[in-house]
Amino acid sequence: MLSVSILTIGDEILIGQIINTNASWIAQKCLEVGATVVEHRVVGDSQNEIIDGVDDLLKKSDVVLITGGLGPTSDDLTKPTLAKYFQDTLIFNEEVLEWIKEFYKKRGINEVSERNRNLANLPSKCKPLKNEFGTAPGMLFEHNGKILVSMPGVPKEMKFIMETHILPLLKSKIVSEKKEAHIFVTLQTCGIPESVLADKLSGVESVLNGLNLAFLPSYKGVRLRIEAKGLPIDLAEHQIEQVKSFIYSKVGDYVYGEGEVTLAETVGKMLEERGETVAVAESCTGGLLGGEFTKISGSSKYFLGGIIAYSNEIKSVHLGISTETLSKYGAVSQETAIEMAYNVRKKFNSTYGISITGIAGPTGGTPKKPVGTVWIGLSTPNETFAKLHQFGGDREINRERSVASALTMLFFLLKGLEL
Template sequence: MTAEIITIGDEILIGQIVDSNSAFIAKELNLIGISVYQITSVQDEKAHIRTTLAEASKRADIIILTGGLGPTKDDVTKYTFAEFFEDQLVLNEKVLGHIEELFSKYKKTPISDLNREQAMLPSKAVPLHNKYGTAPGMWMEKDGKVFISLPGVPYEMMQLMEGEVIPRLQQKFHRPYIYHKTILTQGEGESAIANRLAAFEEKLPSHIKLAYLPDLGSVRLRLSGKGEHEEELISAVEKQVEGLYELLGDIIAEEQEEDEKIAVQISKLLTSQKKFLSAAESCTGGALAAEFTTHPGASSCFIGGMVSYATNVKSENLGVPKDLIEKYSVVSAEVAEAMAKHAKKMFRTDYALSTTGNAGPTKGDSDAEVGTVYIGLATPEKIYSKKFIFGNSRDQVVKQTVQKAFEMILKEIS
């Protein structure tokens, strides 16, 4: 059982927005045993969309489109859909009633003819209720293939996938089981690990695959199995996991839920331990706090942070002694540790992280080379710091600093 995802919109192709819809759809499909064969992005142009639909129908059993369902002239998906199925648009009274209800409840402007036109759907389409927006989803079938059109607005698409599409696909198709197991390794790069696993990969059963997912300072190894019998499949994958431990036991950090970020792991551990974290950031400019609070549940353990970017803010607001900065410079182990110490005290937390360094392109208030970073960590028992050299790419310096800071706190609380 395979699916193909088609995202429609010039804004994706010119890099104005990132296509996050495909990632969500693919993950949801994978959870119910449907493999995504291909993801394609196309222009808001009828001929391009028609050609892509025709090609996708040769490769996949399920074709899902997102985007191009708005009320403006550049939204042509619905009209192209009708042409592809040699169908015509007709007014759907139920959809129109929903649009009118949304306007009466939430809009200050009167409903327009363009908005009413969104209730015009191909006569053969099954409308999918979009409770958050005016553009309904559409379900159509042709030659044993299922075609689904969804709005491009992420929260509308997500609701339709979870509430309409997934239940219908589960009911219509018999699907195999898919089981993933992810192992986090630290300390060796992707190529070194691949060399150690060469013989292991050659002996893997055909229904189990190994994927390498490298990140800053770590590599996740994902074993994915597909089969008709769930218990047998899980047993087969777990047997291969044992083999990974035998070969890589010295660098395996832990087993993870699929795609679980390190910030989520930290949050779960701190919450279970009823401990709290704060941060004092300089070179990361708030990126550490932003990454941590992106994930649900962070409020249960992350109290807050201070972006002490300027040197005087470190002393006047955070409380780092001026003479300490003058003696050791703003980019130093001593200042990093003082920042963590005062953040822990200021926010009354059990742990505090700090970052100070030169992210570039100039040296700023320190003579330390660009890429030099100190990360401080205050715990209930001690305060310490580590020095890193992350190169001369400003973006990578910030990202690697956040990653290493998270690794430091994770190791401390695990």
Template sequence: MTAEIITIGDEILIGQIVDTNSAFIATELNKIGISVFQITSIQDEKTHILKALEEASERAEIILLTGGLGPTKDDITKYTFCEYFDDQLQLNEEVLAHIEELFAKYKTTPISDLNREQAMVPSKARVLHNRYGTAPGMWIEKEGKVFISMPGVPYEMKGLMEYEVIPGLQKKFHRPFIYHKTILTRGLGESAIANRLVGWEEKLPKHLKFAYLPNFGSVRLRISGKGNNEEQLISDVENQAEELYEILGDIISEEQEEDEKIAVEINKLLTSDNKFLAVAESCTGGALAAEFTTHPGASKCFKGGMVCYATQTKIDLLQVNKELIEKHSVVSAEVAEAMAKNARKLFKSDYALSTTGNAGPTKGDSDAEVGTVYIGLATPEKVYSQKFFLGNHRDQVVKKAVYKAYEMILREITA
């Protein structure tokens, strides 16, 4: 069972937005045993859409589109659907009522004819209720193939996938089982791990696949399988995983869900122990706090944070001793430790992380080389810091610093 995803919109092709819809859709399809054969991004232009639909129908049983369903004239997907399926638009009263209800409840501007026109849908389409927006999804079948069109707005698309598309596909198709096992390793790079797994990979059964998913400071190893016998498939994957543990036991951290991040791991551990974290950031500029609070449940274990970017702010608000900065430099182990210690006290938390460094591209209030970062950690028992050299690319320095900081506290709370 294969699917193809088509994203429609010039804004994707010119780099104005990043296509996150395809990743989400592919993940959700994979969970129910549907493999994605291809992902394509195309212009919001009729002949291009028609060609993409025709080509996709030759490769896949399920074709999912996002984009081009808005109220403006440049949104032409449903009109193109009519041409492709030899159909015409008709008013759907339920959709119209939903649009009018949304405007009455949530909009301050009056409803327009353009908005009402979104209730016009191809007569052959089964309407998919969009509880979060005015543009309905559409499900049309042709010659045994399913064509599904959804808005490009991510939260609207996700709602349609959860409540309409996935249940509909599960009901219609008999699907194979797909099973993944993801193991997290730390402390060794991708190539070094591959060298240790040469013999194991050569003997891997043909119906299983193996992938390396590297990130800052860690590599996820994923074993995947697909088949009709669920029990046998799970057994095959688990047997291979046991061999991985024998080979890589010294660097395996844990088994991990596909989309779980290190901040989520820390969140779970702190919450289970009823402990709290705070942060004091300089060179990371709030990225530590942002990464942590992106994930649900952060309020259960995160007290807060301070971005004390300027040297004077470290002195005035975080109460880092001015003489300490003058003696050791603002980018130093001593300042990082003082920042962490004072943040822990200020926020009344169990743990506190701090970052101070030079992310570049030029030197700031310190003579430290670009890429130099000190990360401090204050715990109930001690305060310490580590020095890192994280390269000369500003964005990567910040991302690496965030990961290194979380790696430090994860080691501390799992020791």
């Protein structure tokens, strides 16, 4: 198997000021192409720590992927440190300078500062990797049959270099050297509890053939991870497809996508294909549902907008919720959720209207309406209804679960499933 270690450089990561999302993303992408991640490590902005980390990880793995410490400032130590480790010198690379000039020219800047010109000084033994989203290039070293790659810590820049240069390289090495693969596929489900999912998938053992199927529950749904390890990549991919076919035959209605696709993306695609639209009215989620849609490029084709109606006055004035409904039943009620969903659909002239009103906590609960009580309304051209959800006591989780439940309701409706 092709083994990979991930080395993250930066005091801000080490002390917890920034969450190390880069390592998580890199590890998942490496597994997708069949490489095995054997270690994650974080070191501070110290030349000695970086050298010790590189030296140790190169002994343990075929590939070391580094993020962080590349840039124009004095605390960006990775480049001189790697030059020292490989007993190399920095040389000026004209091609990299042209990349930097091109980057600034696209942004209307014709002059490159001396500080940024210095980014073209690279170790002579490295292969520069073009960075379309920044000025610091990646660097690829080959050393005693091992590969070391250094990339910027900015996620967008790192992802471009990984997807453009590194992932294809890793996959080609696995195929050309006939290495055993370690790959997995994740199926995303919603609206079905883990226990019910397990019951419906009874008998899956007959098609696993040594593969592993993991049930990974969260408040958004259950992920099914199919993992193949220690097989030739072609055989691994074939066996994974067999397991996928079994899963789809049993619970395909609940699977909304594969990999990192979000439920909002799937729902949005379904709406776009049908030529339909949605608008939202949110109270306790404060725009989170609308935010899930607007994260997606092109979502204006199906997401028309929304109203954050947190106070009763705003619910009444801007959503047209009757004062009688609010005084008689309260803001967190079936009746209010129904009016919110119906009125936002009418106001935006959308195909569907979704509403969320609830008590996210930690305060505001009562014996009859405890923290975690959430009503979610859904209005269509034919009917308007609301469903009650009783979540737990954590405010942020309640808000996230409310959004996931609202998207699940619309997903089920679009698929013609029982709500």
